[in-house]
Amino acid sequence: MLGKLNEAQIEDLLMSLPVGRIGCHAEGTTYIVPVNYFYDGKAIYAHSGKGMKIDMMRINPKVCFQVDAIDDLLNWESVIAWGEFEEILNLQEKTHAMQNIINRVMPLLKGKDAQPSHGFTNNASDVGNNVELILYKITLTQKTGRFEKEL
Numbered sequence: 001m002l003g004k005l006n007e008a009q010i011e012d013l014l015m016s017l018p019v020g021r022i023g024c025h026a027e028g029t030t031y032i033v034p035v036n037y038f039y040d041g042k043a044i045y046a047h048s049g050k051g052m053k054i055d056m057m058r059i060n061p062k063v064c065f066q067v068d069a070i071d072d073l074l075n076w077e078s079v080i081a082w083g084e085f086e087e088i089l090n091l092q093e094k095t096h097a098m099q100n101i102i103n104r105v106m107p108l109l110k111g112k113d114a115q116p117s118h119g120f121t122n123n124a125s126d127v128g129n130n131v132e133l134i135l136y137k138i139t140l141t142q143k144t145g146r147f148e149k150e151l
Contacts, residue, residue, distance in 0.1 A: 005077060005145030013079050013145065014039045018104050022046075022138070024063035024085075026056040038100045043137040044083070044132055054134055057085035060098040063138055075151040083140040097135045 005013070014020075023032045033053050037046040042066055048054055057063060061084045068078040088094050 001149050001151055003148065005079065005147055006111040007143075008079070009037070009147075010079050010145040012039065013069060013077055014044075014143075015041075015106075016079070017067045017069065018108055019069040020044065022053065022057075022067055023066065024053060024056040024060065026059040027063075031056055036101060038097075038104045040100075043139045044081075045100060045135070045137050047098065047133055047135045049132055052133060054136075057136070058087070060084040065072070065138055065140070068145050074148060077145065078148040079143060079145040081140045081143040083142075085136055085138055088135040088137060094135045099134075115145055146149045 007094050018036055018038075019034055020035050020037050022032065022034050025031070031052055035046045035048070039045070063083060063085050065081045065083065066078065070076040070078060088097055
């Protein structure tokens with residue numbers, strides 16, 4: 001059975017998953033990339049090093065965000081949301097966003113020496129000095145969700 005997720009189900013899926021995909025478009029190129037994130041009920045918060053995704057969102061801040069939970073081909077849920085990219089420049093908001101991202105991602109790393117490849121450091125003071133880290137949010141303006149459940 002195919003169906004639409006209600007608002008509570010959409011919010012639950014956005015809150016529960018650690019990885020989503022950003023779709024951005026600028027200067028004739030469309031780019032979709034997975035990101036670690038957290039959602040506060042209004043905006044998606046994520047981080048990145050400088051690169052294609054950040055360059056494109058700076059040019060065109062209108063983006064799409066997608067998450068899915070797939071058990072198998074007949075049992076899945078998916079949310080697509082649209083919003084606007086905004087780089088976080090305020091130090092207090094940056095700290096809050098980064099702490100929430102760390103809290104979300106670190107429990108998912110396997111092994112005692114596991115470390116993400118970018119954007120994380122043992123010393124918070126390294127961010128901005130020794131580590132180029134861009135924190136941003138996508139304020140969501142529209143959301144829709146679908147599901148399929150095997151009968």
